[in-house]
Amino acid sequence: MKCPYCRSTNLVRDTRNMDYDYDGESTVIKAVTGDYCSACGDVVLEDAESARVIDAMHTFHRKVNAPILKLLESHKYDSSAYSLCGACGANGLVHAVLPLSYTYKGVTAELPDVEGDYCTSCGEVILDKSNGDRYGLFVRDFRRRIDMP
Numbered sequence: 804m805k806c807p808y809c810r811s812t813n814l815v816r817d818t819r820n821m822d823y824d825y826d827g828e829s830t831v832i833k834a835v836t837g838d839y840c841s842a843c844g845d846v847v848l849e850d851a852e853s854a855r856v857i858d859a860m861h862t863f864h865r866k867v868n869a870p871i872l873k874l875l876e877s878h879k880y881d882s883s884a885y886s887l888c889g890a891c892g893a894n895g896l897v898h899a900v901l902p903l904s905y906t907y908k909g910v911t912a913e914l915p916d917v918e919g920d921y922c923t924s925c926g927e928v929i930l931d932k933s934n935g936d937r938y939g940l941f942v943r944d945f946r947r948r949i950d951m952p
């Protein structure tokens with residue numbers, strides 16, 4: 804078998820812990836069994852194991868996005884307006900205007916009225932360019948303020 808990423812044939816069957824980062828937070832997905840490539844470090848997983856890893860990532864997304872999910876739950880959205888979420892594959896994306904919070908070094912700030920697509924299943928937020936820029940600026944300013952001596 805060849806590595807589908809780098810075409811090396813140095814694949815080794817192994818069980819390892821997988822580090823996973825999402826939105827500045829990290830977790831470890833324990834004991835992932837697959838064919839690990841010793842050339843590029845990537846891993847080829849069988850369907851069941853791949854599903855388990857995706858599921859663990861999804862659970863972690865929900866944990867990181869808990870504040871947004873809570874906010875979405877408190878609103879009543881018409882489920883016929885839902886569309887497909889590219890991040891988790893669920894039919895849970897809804898267009899909304901919500902405050903977005905950002906936590907840095909234990910301090911949380913909130914930016915009001917951010918228009919975007921919010922996933923009620925995994926909490927993913929998809930912003931258009933102007934809202935994305937606005938949120939990016941807000942995060943940068945906030946971090947700068949916290950880092951100020």
Ligand SMILES: [Zn+2]
Nearest residue numbers: 806809840843
């Ligand atoms: Zn490889």
Ligand SMILES: [Zn+2]
Nearest residue numbers: 888891922925
């Ligand atoms: Zn989603």
